[in-house]
Every structure is written in C-alpha cells, then in structure tokens.
Amino acid sequence: MRSRILATLLTAVLGATAAGCGGDGAGGTDGAPLDAGTKVSVTVGCMPAKSQEAQRKEWNEDVAAFQKLHPNITIEGKDAFPCIDPQTFQAKLAGGQMEDVFYVYFTDVQNIVRHGQVADLTPYIGQVKQYKNLDPTVAKVFKEGGKVYGLPRQNYTMGLFYNRKLFTKAGLNPDAPPKTWAEVRDAAKKISALGDGVVGYAELSSKNQGGWHFTPNGFRGATMIAVCNW
Template sequence: MKRARRLAVVVAGVTTLAGVAACASSSSNDDKGRSAANAGPLDPNTKVSITVGCQPPKSSKALRQEWNNDVAAFEKLHPNITIVSKDAFPCEDPKTFTAKLAGGQMENVYYVYLTDAKNIIENGQAADITNYVSGVKNYKYLQPQLLNVFKGGGRLWGLPKTNYSMGLLYNRKLFQQAGLNPDQPPTTWDEVRADAKKIAALGNGIVGYADYSANNQGGWHFTAEMYSQGGDIVTPDGKKAAFNSPQGRAVLQNLQQMRWTDNSMGSKQLLQISDVQPMMASGKLGMYLSAPDNIPTIKDQFQGKFEDYGLAPMPGAQGTLIGGDGYMFNRKDTPDQIKAGILWLEFENLTPGKGQFDWAQKAIDKQPVGLPQPNIFTGPPAAEELQVRTQNANLPVQNYKAFADGDPKVKYRLEPPQAQQIYAVLDGVVSSVLTNRNADINSLLSKAETKVNGILANAD
C-alpha cells in the first residue's frame, strides 16, 4: 500500500526499535553461531518444504490466481523447494495470532503487521535471519526505516512486504462544484477547514470532511492528525502519554470547529471506515484521511469512479503515520527452511517486475495499477519499479501527483506502542468532541492521559 517519493528520512519511533530486543531470548550467542555456521546458499539438491502465510482468500479470485501462478513459477525455478500456501482472512487475525505465536503454531514464513514485530522480537518468537540475507539482490535498497522495524539486538528478524502512509483523499468532482481547484488540494488544516465549509455549502446532504470516531479508528486518525502537526502520542521512551499538548488541543479544536461552528462534518458521527467509503463513492463526501489503498476499495465495493478521486499529502506537512506488513520466520525453522523462505520472499515481494510488483500481469488481470504505494525500495530498484508501474498504469496517476511528490522533510512515523489499547481511549476523546457541542477538550485530554499512562505502565 507507496508513493514515488522517497522515505529516506529519519522515522521517529522506528529507529529506536533497533535496540529494543537486545535481551530477546532468540538472540542468544548459540543462535548466532548456529546461524552463521549454516548461512551459505541453499544446496539446490536439498529438498525443502515450507509453509507460507497470507495466500489471498478464494474470494479474491484474481489475486489468489496470481499467487498460485507465482508459486508455480518459483517452484519451477527451484524444483526442490515446495511452497505450501496457507490462506486466512485477515492474514493476521487478532483473535488467534497471539495464541498461535505462543504455541509455536505459525507457518515457517508467517505474515505480520509492522506494529507487531517489536513484541515478537522481544518475546523470542522469530528466527534470526541476519546471516541469511546477504544474497538478496535488493536488500541494501530496502527502505531503511522499514528494515529497522525488523531489527533488534543488532540482528534481523524479518523482511518487509508493503508499506503505506496516510494522506488526504478528496473528491475532485465536488472540489470543482464548490469552485475549488482539484489540482491544488489543501496543504494546511486551515485550508482543509475552509474547503470543507465550501463543499458542505453545496447542500443535498454533502459532507465537507469526515473523520472516524469508533472501533479504535478514531484514535488511529487522531494519531495521524497529531503527527501531521508535529505532536506525539507517547514520549520517545514509550513510557508516558504525550498527546495532552498544544498539538493535541489543536487537533480537537479543529474538529470541534468544523463539526459545530462550520457544520461541515454532517450530523451523523461515530463513523468508521465502512461508513466513510460509501459516502465518498456516492459523491456525498469531500475529504477524509486515507492511505492509497482505499481508492480501489471505493471503486470495487461501492461503485465509485477512479477519475473522481485525488490524493494529497497529510495537511500540516510535519509528519504522517505509516504502517505496513512483512514476514517473519518460525523460531523452529531449520536453516534450509530459512534459506528457502528468503528465496521465496525475494521472488514474491522484493523484486521489481515479479510477484507483487508484476504490474504487467496485474494490468492484464484488471487489477489497479498506478497507485503511489507500495514503495519499499530506494535507488535503482525504486526507479525500475516506478517505471514498470507507470508503463502499465490503468489509473489516473496524475490525480495522485501531489501525494506522490510529497515533501522530503516530512517525518514518517509508526503507530505508538500498545496502539489498539491507546486508540480505544482516544476514541472516546474524539467521539465526545464530535457528538457533544460543549465537550471540554482540556478535561478529555487530561483524563485520557491518565488512562494511557496506566496502560503503558502495565505494559512494562
């Protein structure tokens, strides 16, 4: 799920992950020695079978067929390696993921969200792959902040698959109707407020700007908005809440003013993504925060039109929230299984023109091609991937130019530790502001701060 712009910036909160797992049980000297001793190339005559997670579900026919075709092509290239695909939706089910990890029941090569890598490393639930990646052609060109997520104790424990960053998704048609230039989307929160007011003035139930405030999604968007204003959710050491701040008050005051003074957010609140996407598809919504992957969903599930939507960077230009996913290796894997798994990940996820980056095939399969994410490379592979993606684009890529160009000074920030618990608390703050005209922002932030400090203290 990234942009054609570079992510070659320091990611606050990500670089600190490199040292958090120095005491992880899986980083013992014995493990390091065993890994180094077996780190040569996989013997092509050695038969290896590995299970791999996150095969697309049967309901995603084109994606599943592409995966199966990739497996067949890989096994033809490596006839002694057998890939046993495991499908699940979602790929990382929060109801079962932790239990499977604790029970050692994960696939040999298992799927993870970036936000879970730190805990997995700390708990010794992944294999050390440091000595196995030297042969990966594009390894040195992977976005450093993505790799850092999978590092701990000076070792490497996984490889990235995709990444995303938040931006402002907007309806170009409504911008035109409101007398706004769709090629010049808002770049500040003051401009967002002014444009939302003009769009809402079109009437007929049109909402200028929508935001989430339920099912932890309100806390997630509050975090993105905090980053955009240069604020933090937690202190750099992750020990204390940091959102009871001028930036936190600015985020909530802006929402309060749009909701109650401008009436540009509509009367229906407690929204989440499943509410907002159909609003955008039906032409009833001007703007909301989103990653690029929302655009195909709006088109495919809710019959929107690609040409109606534009994507801009996060207003404020001080920071944006990033996320994504990747793969880690079962703690019980043999060296040969690790080697085979890395060969598969290189083929499927880390090579322009192949696997997830086979844009020519995706265009044939009528999959969306041309979104500015994922973008996991730097240097020559980044240029190669962008060229192939552009050549096979079937989307109006010019509509995403502002987002793709971005701002090289913007900081890209991961979600905070204990993210979902924190988001649940912040949901209440955002929903209060959007449903109660007289909500006391200072009191809401103070009470939320106390709760989050308790969550962080109990996490130690």
C-alpha cells in the same frame, strides 16, 4: 509495477531453510544445516484467496518459478481467512502451529523477536536484491540489535486534509498549513473557536474501525481526548 512480495520472502526463506530453520524435511533438525538437495516443505501463510484472481495468479507464478529453481523445496500456501487472527495469533505461535513464513501486525514484531519466535534472517538478506530499495524507516521495524528478523509486506503513509476556507475564516494562512503537532493543535483551537458546531480537528471512525489510524497517532505522541460515535 507488480510487487512480488512472495518471491522476495522466499528468497530469504531459502537461506533459512538451508540452515535448518524451517520446513519439515527429513535429515535435519532445527539449527542444523541441511544438505542442498534435501527435500523440504515450507508453509506460507496469507495466500491470496481464490476470489483475488490477480493476486492469486501472481502468487502461483512466484511459487512455480521458485520451485523450478529449487525442485527439492515444496511451497505450501495457506489461504485461511482471516490470515491473521489476533485472537489466535499468539496461541498458534506458542503452540508451534504457525506457518514457516507468516505475516505479523506492526505492533507484534518486537514482542515475537524478544521471545525468540522468529529466525534471524541477517545472513540471507544479501540474497534479497530489493532489500536496499526498502524505505529505511519501514525496514527498521524488523530490526533488533543490528539483526534482521523479517521483511515488510506493505506500508502506507497517512496525512491530514484541511479546509482552506475555514483556515482563512479563523485567521490562519491556508498556504502555510501546520507542520508539527503543536501547530495542528493551535490551528484546531482557533478553528473550533469559530463556534456554530465547527470542529477544529477530527478523526472519523464508526463500528470500532478506527484503530488503524488512532494507533499511529498514539505512536506520534498525540493525545486522544474523546471519541464520539456519530
């Protein structure tokens, strides 16, 4: 099923724009409601690159459909690469150079909410029909004080693989794998005790590319003991 992320975001942005929270149209200031027919331009970051033909096609279709319904609103996509640069993100935001609709890393959400750098979308969420279908734990990331400040673009679930043969060799039941971090730790110790270079638990990474899964481990309360460059 096609995921129409842009269409969903623009639905919420429509309400915020009408309330004067975005765009650069004449006749309104931030916070002041705009007339329904006022012409405005809304910039949207992370437009798919031309090399991503399928995603770019969906994006353009969403924009065309939106602008057909709202001819007074012009959507201007920005396809800079990388679309989110941690080195310049905060500077662009603080300097007012960020797009009206922009993507943000999971770890930055609460910070920009606390600093009042994002609009409150709560009054307009009712217009987003798909909102009720979002995973509550994912949607919660963009909530603060009962208000909604953003919508998730995508999410993924992480899991652990285990070696049934090693479980059996270590005296563990391969049909009853660990369900808690404490059980993972105990099983890892028993497997490591087999010796001969066997590692009970390992996170694989190289060239500084493991942060995306090391970070969730930290949020879950896991402790990083050592990092080995193999």
